[in-house]
Amino acid sequence: MEPIYITGAGIASAIGIGKEETRESLLKGKTGIRKIQYLQTQHHEIPAGEVPFSNAEMAEMLGISEEPRLTRTALLGRLALREALQEAQLTSEMLHHVHFISATTVGGMDRRELFHAQEENCDKAHAIIAAHHCANCTEMIAEQFGHFASLSTVSTACSSATNAIITGANMLRCGMADIVVVGGAECLTKFHLNGFNTLMILDQQPCKPFDKNRAGLNLGEGAAYLVMESAESVRKRNVKPLCTISGYGNRCDAFHQTASSPDGEGAYEAMKEALEMAGLTPQDIQYINAHGTGTPNNDESESHAIKRVFTEKLPPISSTKSFTGHTTSASGSIEAVICIQALEYQFLPLNLNWQTTMDEGIIPVTDTRPSTEIKHILSNAFGFGGNDSSLIISKYDV
Amino acid sequence: MNPKKVYIQAAEQISIQQPLSEEWFSAPIFYHDGFVPAVNPAFREYIAANEARRMGNLIKRALVTSLKVLRKTEIDHPDAIITGTCIGSLNCTEKFLQALTENGEQTLSPTYFMQSTHNTVGSTLGIYTKTHGYNTTYSHGEISFDLTILDAWMQMQLGKISTALVGGHEEMIESYFKLLQKTGYVGLDGMAPCSEVAMSMMLNTQPHTEDLCEIAGIRICNHTSADSLNDCIDSLLHEADLCREQLCAVMTGKNGNPANDKQYQEFANSVFPQTSLLHYKHIFGENYTVSALATYAAAHCLKEGYIPPFLYDTDRKEQCASPQNILLINQTKGQEFSLILLKKI
Numbered sequence: 153m154e155p156i157y158i159t160g161a162g163i164a165s166a167i168g169i170g171k172e173e174t175r176e177s178l179l180k181g182k183t184g185i186r187k188i189q190y191l192q193t194q195h196h197e198i199p200a201g202e203v204p205f206s207n208a209e210m211a212e213m214l215g216i217s218e219e220p221r222l223t224r225t226a227l228l229g230r231l232a233l234r235e236a237l238q239e240a241q242l243t244s245e246m247l248h249h250v251h252f253i254s255a256t257t258v259g260g261m262d263r264r265e266l267f268h269a270q271e272e273n274c275d276k277a278h279a280i281i282a283a284h285h286c287a288n289c290t291e292m293i294a295e296q297f298g299h300f301a302s303l304s305t306v307s308t309a310c311s312s313a314t315n316a317i318i319t320g321a322n323m324l325r326c327g328m329a330d331i332v333v334v335g336g337a338e339c340l341t342k343f344h345l346n347g348f349n350t351l352m353i354l355d356q357q358p359c360k361p362f363d364k365n366r367a368g369l370n371l372g373e374g375a376a377y378l379v380m381e382s383a384e385s386v387r388k389r390n391v392k393p394l395c396t397i398s399g400y401g402n403r404c405d406a407f408h409q410t411a412s413s414p415d416g417e418g419a420y421e422a423m424k425e426a427l428e429m430a431g432l433t434p435q436d437i438q439y440i441n442a443h444g445t446g447t448p449n450n451d452e453s454e455s456h457a458i459k460r461v462f463t464e465k466l467p468p469i470s471s472t473k474s475f476t477g478h479t480t481s482a483s484g485s486i487e488a489v490i491c492i493q494a495l496e497y498q499f500l501p502l503n504l505n506w507q508t509t510m511d512e513g514i515i516p517v518t519d520t521r522p523s524t525e526i527k528h529i530l531s532n533a534f535g536f537g538g539n540d541s542s543l544i545i546s547k548y549d550v
Numbered sequence: 551m552n553p554k555k556v557y558i559q560a561a562e563q564i565s566i567q568q569p570l571s572e573e574w575f576s577a578p579i580f581y582h583d584g585f586v587p588a589v590n591p592a593f594r595e596y597i598a599a600n601e602a603r604r605m606g607n608l609i610k611r612a613l614v615t616s617l618k619v620l621r622k623t624e625i626d627h628p629d630a631i632i633t634g635t636c637i638g639s640l641n642c643t644e645k646f647l648q649a650l651t652e653n654g655e656q657t658l659s660p661t662y663f664m665q666s667t668h669n670t671v672g673s674t675l676g677i678y679t680k681t682h683g684y685n686t687t688y689s690h691g692e693i694s695f696d697l698t699i700l701d702a703w704m705q706m707q708l709g710k711i712s713t714a715l716v717g718g719h720e721e722m723i724e725s726y727f728k729l730l731q732k733t734g735y736v737g738l739d740g741m742a743p744c745s746e747v748a749m750s751m752m753l754n755t756q757p758h759t760e761d762l763c764e765i766a767g768i769r770i771c772n773h774t775s776a777d778s779l780n781d782c783i784d785s786l787l788h789e790a791d792l793c794r795e796q797l798c799a800v801m802t803g804k805n806g807n808p809a810n811d812k813q814y815q816e817f818a819n820s821v822f823p824q825t826s827l828l829h830y831k832h833i834f835g836e837n838y839t840v841s842a843l844a845t846y847a848a849a850h851c852l853k854e855g856y857i858p859p860f861l862y863d864t865d866r867k868e869q870c871a872s873p874q875n876i877l878l879i880n881q882t883k884g885q886e887f888s889l890i891l892l893k894k895i
Binding site (some may be wrong): 349406 | 631636637638646647648650651654655656658659660663664665666667668669670672673674676677679680681682683684685686687688689690691693694697700701704705707708710725726728729730732733734735770771772778838882885886
């Protein structure tokens with residue numbers, strides 16, 4: 153296939169606002185998992201990858217005033233989107249040719265849960281905030297920057313952002329768009345912190361993906377967006393691509409609402425599809441950014457799936473959720489931006505807190521220095537219900 | 551790239567009309583309430599009772615409309631399952647939130663949370679039918695369903711898939727209806743009732759004798775100016791080798807809410823002053839994903855070669871004796887428009 157060019161990327165997560173801060177944290181092994189400070193929860197025992205700024209502070213960074221209707225998801229989304237648009241040199245006037253596809257699941261639940269008890273007797277303004285749905289989240293992120301050619305929202309739980317990237321890539325490939333901005337945003341909410349807690353899959357310590365003694369995931373929050381363009385658009389605008397999307401796969405595990413199948417069928421098929429599309433063999437991949445949530449079930453199932461694809465010749469693998477926490481609907485694009493950094497600056501993101509090998513398990517990255525040039529990276533994102541997706545991000549000048 | 555033709559092979563609905571039937575076509579039911587829940591069919595003909603008990607209305611309805619479409623088309627595993635839902639598993643979301651507010655953060659159970667994500671519908675369809683193909687969910691307000699057609703259409707043009715089970719599914723509960731009523735979205739006097747929908751259809755690049763119609767194209771367009779919308783319409787019609795004068799009918803989402811109807815009225819008057827104007831929400835009600843029933847209803851009109859009189863706009867005299875094509879227009883808050891062009895086979 154004709155490659156899809158990435159010409160801009162932006163990120164906001166617990167390890168930094170912007171790519172530079174993110175890269176520094178990754179290289180220094182500085183995690184963003186800590187005690188929850190801003191989310192109003194009684195679960196003080198549960199650590200998370202919370203972005204270390206209040207809503208007011210983020211509004212200030214954006215040069216806007218804080219309003220009750222502004223969700224934390226929208227603030228995070230805007231910080232990431234602003235960076236991506238700037239890097240791709242897309243001004244407000246140019247956006248009416250640019251399609252925006254964003255991902256979220258909990259959307260504006262953070263505002264709603266604050267006053268849910270008073271909802272029955274609330275006024276119209278509050279009813280509008282309470283009835284905030286995923287599309288409102290996308291609109292609220294976009295509105296600061298201008299009018300996009302179209303807006304759409306993907307919601308497949310934890311693989312949402314990867315699926316937004318896939319939809320955008322298909323739009324480019326079939327000529328429906330020349331430029332798309334794709335990714336996802338999600339803030340921490342009491343709703344899903346408690347939801348994951350009732351599933352008993354939250355680690356009360358910093359998570360240990362792929363460790364034999366792993367005890368669950370840490371939630372995180374953040375946003376990341378990619379600007380993707382067709383070859384013709386890159387040529388016309390004379391912009392320099394950062395890297396390319398060379399393949400992607402979306403498959404359904406079709407196994408269980410919240411658990412992955414033991415052999416990781418959906419994950420296996422998604423990775424295979426992405427490789428086939430890219431015209432690559434498993435040996436062409438120099439790094440895998442795993443979904444790697446740190447739950448016993450995911451890491452076991454994903455390890456099986458990776459081994460089925462890569463047999464015994466495994467490339468370096470890590471889960472950067474040990475830095476950012478599991479940023480749910482945003483994780484696919486957050487990890488894509490981390491992969492872009494790894495390609496551009498030629499380093500392997502670490503897998504923090506790993507100590508003991510799982511039975512027949514994989515040994516994740518413990519040294520940021522790659523032994524060979526990194527040309528192609530595979531990134532996995534799996535969601536509730538077995539919505540499994542994989543991306544291959546490649547060096548521009550391969 | 552040679553454009554691939556996309557056919558609607560079969561479609562089934564559960565709505566405020568008779569479920570899993572085309573009875574609405576000859577004998578529609580009219581309602582005068584603010585909120586009307588969907589009419590449930592006998593689920594047991596499709597789902598075992600012990601399984602059905604664990605499922606909410608949204609899932610049961612989506613599953614039954616999908617299973618009936620799969621049976622009809624004899625396609626066990628479509629290449630893609632693409633779902634549109636704006637508020638998803640509303641009942642589960644609201645119950646979990648209510649428990650959180652009432653009981654605090656200590657004594658919650660996971661059941662409602664597990665089923666609260668928007669992709670619960672699409673992934674349940676995958677799990678139930680053991681279909682490992684492409685599976686995604688769009689959740690973008692009033693155009694959630696339209697995006698499922700866009701996705702399938704794109705992948706069909708790219709040759710990635712040849713069959714897609716697409717659907718639009720929305721449930722409503724009384725407390726959320728009241729909330730939406732406060733926002734001015736539904737529940738106004740003289741407005742179509744707030745309703746629910748489950749609609750599944752099979753899209754196929756191969757023609758079959760029972761096909762309902764062809765999907766000749768689709769556009770999603772942010773209404774930045776009158777020009778942008780005009781450009782979108784012209785490029786869509788051009789792609790289908792049609793000019794504006796050849797368009798038989800335009801179906802809009804007029805629902806009796808002035809804020810909503812204004813968007814369609816302006817559009818219809820300026821762009822298509824002479825074309826037959828059709829509406830469907832006075833029959834199927836209003837909810838975020840009810841546009842799925844516009845595609846469904848228009849597809850049936852094209853299949854039958856007849857538009858029932860109750861679908862026509864009462865202010866326009868133009869009628870269409872033998873519809874060859876219908877343009878569906880859907881919009882969200884006058885900002886974003888979706889256009890779907892259907893053609894008789």
